[in-house]
Amino acid sequence: MLPTIKRLFGYLKNHKPTFLLGTGLLMSAAFLELTTPLLAKRSLDEVMTPAFQTGKLNLELLLMLLAAYLGINLIGSLFRYISILNLRKMANRIVKEMRDDLFNHMHQLPISYFDQIPAGKIVARITNDTEVLRSNFYVNVLSNMLSNLISIIGVFIAITLLNPYLGAALLVLIPILLLWQRFYTKYANRYNLDIREYTSQISGQLNEFVQGMPVIQAFQKEGQLLQEFKETVGKWHAAGKKYVFLDSAVAWGFANVLRNGTILAVIIALSSLFLDGRMTLSAGLLYVFIDYINRLFDPIDGMIQIFANIQQSLAAGQRIFAFADEPIEDQSGKELTITQGAVAFHEVSFGYLPDQEVLHQITFAAAPGETVALVGHTGSGKSSILNLLFRFYDPQAGTITIDGQVIKDCNRHSLRKDMAIVLQDPYLFTGTIASNITMGQADIDDEQVIAALEKVGAAYLLERYPEGIHHPVVEKGNEFSSGERQLISFARALVFDPKILILDEATSHVDTETEAIIQKAMEVLQEGRTTFMIAHRLSTIKEAQQILVLDKGAIKEQGTHETLLQKEGIYHQMYRMQAEQL
Numbered sequence: 001m002l003p004t005i006k007r008l009f010g011y012l013k014n015h016k017p018t019f020l021l022g023t024g025l026l027m028s029a030a031f032l033e034l035t036t037p038l039l040a041k042r043s044l045d046e047v048m049t050p051a052f053q054t055g056k057l058n059l060e061l062l063l064m065l066l067a068a069y070l071g072i073n074l075i076g077s078l079f080r081y082i083s084i085l086n087l088r089k090m091a092n093r094i095v096k097e098m099r100d101d102l103f104n105h106m107h108q109l110p111i112s113y114f115d116q117i118p119a120g121k122i123v124a125r126i127t128n129d130t131e132v133l134r135s136n137f138y139v140n141v142l143s144n145m146l147s148n149l150i151s152i153i154g155v156f157i158a159i160t161l162l163n164p165y166l167g168a169a170l171l172v173l174i175p176i177l178l179l180w181q182r183f184y185t186k187y188a189n190r191y192n193l194d195i196r197e198y199t200s201q202i203s204g205q206l207n208e209f210v211q212g213m214p215v216i217q218a219f220q221k222e223g224q225l226l227q228e229f230k231e232t233v234g235k236w237h238a239a240g241k242k243y244v245f246l247d248s249a250v251a252w253g254f255a256n257v258l259r260n261g262t263i264l265a266v267i268i269a270l271s272s273l274f275l276d277g278r279m280t281l282s283a284g285l286l287y288v289f290i291d292y293i294n295r296l297f298d299p300i301d302g303m304i305q306i307f308a309n310i311q312q313s314l315a316a317g318q319r320i321f322a323f324a325d326e327p328i329e330d331q332s333g334k335e336l337t338i339t340q341g342a343v344a345f346h347e348v349s350f351g352y353l354p355d356q357e358v359l360h361q362i363t364f365a366a367a368p369g370e371t372v373a374l375v376g377h378t379g380s381g382k383s384s385i386l387n388l389l390f391r392f393y394d395p396q397a398g399t400i401t402i403d404g405q406v407i408k409d410c411n412r413h414s415l416r417k418d419m420a421i422v423l424q425d426p427y428l429f430t431g432t433i434a435s436n437i438t439m440g441q442a443d444i445d446d447e448q449v450i451a452a453l454e455k456v457g458a459a460y461l462l463e464r465y466p467e468g469i470h471h472p473v474v475e476k477g478n479e480f481s482s483g484e485r486q487l488i489s490f491a492r493a494l495v496f497d498p499k500i501l502i503l504d505e506a507t508s509h510v511d512t513e514t515e516a517i518i519q520k521a522m523e524v525l526q527e528g529r530t531t532f533m534i535a536h537r538l539s540t541i542k543e544a545q546q547i548l549v550l551d552k553g554a555i556k557e558q559g560t561h562e563t564l565l566q567k568e569g570i571y572h573q574m575y576r577m578q579a580e581q582l
C-alpha cells in the first residue's frame, strides 16, 4: 500500500509548483471562509440585536461587515477556482504521462506476456484505471483532503475558543466518525472492487466480441454471447446498485441524521446552560455555533468519500503499477549483424511452458538466400520455430545462429532489424496505405512506397483511390481483401529490405487469380534473402531449396520437393491428398 502511495505521489514531482499553488490556495480559501460566521455573529450581536432594542441601526458597521463577508467569499471563490483549475490541469497532465509510460512499457513487453492476459484487461488498465486515478486521486483526494482537514481542524479550534466545553463535547464525534468511516470504506471498497472487476470483464468481452464478430455471426452465436454479456453487465449493475444504496444511505442519510442530531444537541445544551444562568447566549453566538457545526459536516462528508476514493485509487494504482512492473523484454547482449542471412538451428528444444515441450531437437541449416519451407499438420510446430528465430521466445535447449552468431547472446533489436514477417492474415493499422508500408519510418519516401507496391504487383490498388498511397486505412484494413492486405504487407517487407524474411501461410486464403499475383510477389520478395515460408498449399513451395516436414514438434523429413516425393513418406502422402482434393 505504502509503495503505491509513494509512486502515486512520485508523479507530482514534475508538477510541484502547480500542486503547491493549487493546494495552498485551497487551504487559504478554507481558512478564510472560516471567518465568515464570526462576521455574521458580529452583525447579529452588534447591529441587529441593538437595532431591535434601541430602534437605531448602525448602518456603517453593517455595511462594513457585509462588505467583509462578501469580499472574503469572493476571494475564497476565486482561490478555489484558480486552485481547482490548476489541479485539474495537473491531473490531466499526470494521467497523460502515466498513459504514455504504460503504452511505452506495453510495447517492450515480451510476446509471452500477451499469451496470458486478455487484450481487454490491458486496455482497461491503460484507459479505465488511469481515469480512476485522474478523477479520484489527482483531483478529489489531493485537492479536497487538505482543504477539508483545514476546515475540520479550524472549526474545532473556533468552537473551542468560543466555548471550550462545547469543543470538548464535540470530540465525542470523533469515534462515531471513525466507526462510520470504517464501515463505509469496508463496504464501499468491496463493491468498488467488484465494479472495477466487472468493468474490466466487460471490456475484455467487448474486445473479444468485436474481434470475433465475423465468426460469431457466421455461427449465429449472437444470442449466447449476448446472454453472457448480459450476465456480466448484470453483475456490474448489481454491484453498482449496492454501492449507490450504501453511498446514499451512509454518506448522505447518516450524515444528515448526525448533523441534525448534533445541532439539536448543541441547541439543547446551550439553551439549558443559558436558562440555568451558567452562560450568556446571544443570537449571534447561537448562530455561529450552528453555522460552524454545519460547516464541520461538509468536510467530514467529503473526508469519508475521500477515504473511499483513496481505496479505489490504491486498487487502480496497484493494478497499473503491477502492469508497469512486468519485466520488459531483455535488450541486453551484443549487436547482431546480419550480412549473409545464414540461419542454423542446432538441437533446439522448446516448450511455451517448461514442462510441455512442443519442439524436439530441431536441427537444420539455411544457406544465405535460400528458401526453406516448413510444412506439417496443424500444431506440428511450424510457427513455434519462427517464434524462436525472432526471439519472441528462447529455447530451453540447443542453439540458433545467424551468420554464425548465437542469437541468444545478441540483443533482440539488432536481431529483428534485418528481419521481416508477413502473416497469413496481415494486420493493417489505422492510417494510410503509405503509413502501413513505412510503419512511420520517416526516411522511406513516397517513391519507395510506390515502387514497392509496383514490384509486388499491387500498383492496381492505387488506381482505385484518388488519394493513391495516402488512401486512409481504417478498422484493421477491413476494406481490403485478405490478398490485398497481404500485398500491402509484402510491400512493407520489401521497403525494409530484410536479410531474412518470414512468410506465414501466405497463400492459404485467396482465390486463384490473387494467388498468382501473390506467388509472383513472393518470388520478387525472396530474391536475395533467406526466406522461411509456412505454406499449406504444397504447390507453392515446389521451388524451395529445402523443405522441412514437421510432425509433433520434430523434423521427420527434410529435402527438396522432388527428393521428398521420391521418399514416399509423410510429404508424399500430404502432397497426394492435396492433389486429390483439387
Ligand SMILES: Nc1ncnc2c1ncn2[C@@H]1O[C@H](COP(=O)(O)OP(=O)(O)OP(=O)(O)O)[C@@H](O)[C@H]1O
Residues within 6 Å of the ligand: 115, 352, 353, 358, 376, 377, 378, 379, 380, 381, 382, 383, 384, 385
Ligand atoms: N502461445 C502458446 N502458448 C502455449 N502453447 C502454444 C502457444 N502457441 C502454440 N502453442 C502450442 O505449441 C504447439 C505448436 O504450435 P504451432 O503454432 O507452432 O504449430 P503450427 O504448426 O504453426 O500450427 P498451425 O499450422 O495450426 O499454425 C501446439 O501444440 C500449440 O498448441
